[in-house]
Amino acid sequence: MRRKTAAGIIGWTVVLISSLVMLVPFLTTLFNSLKTYKEYTAVPPKWIPETFQWSNYSEVLKLGNFGAYTMNSFIVALLSVTGALLSCSLVGYAFARLRFPLKNALFVMVLGTMMIPPVVIIIPHFIIFNELNLLDTLTPLWVIEWLAQPFGIFLMRQAFMNIPKEYEESAKMEGCNPFQIYWRVCMPMALPTLATLAIFTFMGKWNEILAPVIYLTTNEKYTLPIGILSLGGQWFGNEQYMVAAALLSLLPILAVFLFAEKYFVQNHVSSGIK
Numbered sequence: 472m473r474r475k476t477a478a479g480i481i482g483w484t485v486v487l488i489s490s491l492v493m494l495v496p497f498l499t500t501l502f503n504s505l506k507t508y509k510e511y512t513a514v515p516p517k518w519i520p521e522t523f524q525w526s527n528y529s530e531v532l533k534l535g536n537f538g539a540y541t542m543n544s545f546i547v548a549l550l551s552v553t554g555a556l557l558s559c560s561l562v563g564y565a566f567a568r569l570r571f572p573l574k575n576a577l578f579v580m581v582l583g584t585m586m587i588p589p590v591v592i593i594i595p596h597f598i599i600f601n602e603l604n605l606l607d608t609l610t611p612l613w614v615i616e617w618l619a620q621p622f623g624i625f626l627m628r629q630a631f632m633n634i635p636k637e638y639e640e641s642a643k644m645e646g647c648n649p650f651q652i653y654w655r656v657c658m659p660m661a662l663p664t665l666a667t668l669a670i671f672t673f674m675g676k677w678n679e680i681l682a683p684v685i686y687l688t689t690n691e692k693y694t695l696p697i698g699i700l701s702l703g704g705q706w707f708g709n710e711q712y713m714v715a716a717a718l719l720s721l722l723p724i725l726a727v728f729l730f731a732e733k734y735f736v737q738n739h740v741s742s743g744i745k
Contacts, residue, residue, distance in 0.1 A: 504528070504715035511711045527715045534712065539691055540698030544677055545723070547612045547694060551676040552669050554617030559668060560661070562619040563627025564653045568639065578628070585621045589681070597685060611686045612679070612694070616672065623668050630664035631657050666731035673727050677720075695720050 499518070503511060504527055506520040531537060565571070566578050600611045634657055642652045658665070683694045693701060699716045 500714060500718060504711060504718050506711050508709055508711060511714075524711070527711055528719065530709075531712050531716045531719060534702055536691060536693075536698065537716070540693050540695045541720075543609060543692060543698075544695040544720075547609055547679075548673050548676045548723075550613040551616040552672045554613060555620065555623050555668060555672040556665055558617050558619035559623030560627045560658065560665065561653070562624045563629075564631050564657060566624065566628045567631035568652075568657070569649065581621045581624055585625075593681070593685060600686065606686055607688045607692060608686075609692060612682055613676070616676075623672070626664055626668055627661065630661040634660050666733075670728055670731050674724055677724055 502519055505523040505525065506517075507524055510517050510520050566574060566581075596611065596615070597606075600606055605611055605614075638656050638660070639652055642656050647655065678696060679694070680696050680700075683697045687693055687697070690698075690701065699713060699720065702713070702716070
């Protein structure tokens with residue numbers, strides 16, 4: 472009994488220390504965003520400001536096209552999430568439940584593409600979008616997700632394979648075709664995995680910098696990350712504003728995670744049980 476108690480105390484101590492270690496950078500960023508420029512550049516650094524400058528956040532919203540950048544990021548992220556959920560679930564269902572020639576070989580090829588660095592394919596994508604006259608539009612930033620990305624395919628395939636076949640057989644006896652089985656039976660049972668894929672896709676697209684830098688040239692079409700970076704010159708002498716803007720940009724990601732947290736946690740718990 473004493474051993475279990477000691478192990479529990481040690482475990483909780485490790486968790487507490489790890490949480491504090493991860494929390495310190497966030498608190499440091501938060502305090503930096505609430506400083507004056509003099510406090511922000513003070514040497515040695517002053518961790519907690521004397522007076523919290525909450526006006527820094529209102530000043531961020533007044534500079535540049537912060538609202539337009541945020542809207543552009545929302546458009547890209549929401550369309551990307553929609554495309555990823557539909558395309559990856561369809562392809563994943565096909566690999567998990569349907570029978571067709573060379574299925575396993577094709578799936579291995581899909582997994583093989585995960586080893587290709589994104590930087591390698593950025594030039595072919597640029598040439599294609601240039602030929603389609605889609606440069607300096609938001610389309611190249613989200614349309615790729617509608618073509619089923621390999622990680623999402625793998626994730627959804629594993630989710631559909633874990634669904635007992637009895638559900639599929641019962642649906643067939645009721646007269647359901649493969650698409651009805653996919654939509655009415657498998658998709659509701661794969662909600663935890665769909666939530667996980669949605670979170671990963673939203674975070675990736677919301678924080679993406681490389682693709683917007685390459686495809687976008689008009690300031691009004693910038694997404695939030697490069698929009699904030701482009702305003703760096705306007706904030707010369709007020710770099711604490713950029714820190715405040717970076718924190719504001721995290722709020723949508725936090726909201727999405729809190730919304731999908733129940734399914735996200737459920738997915739990991741069920742994975743551990745299996």
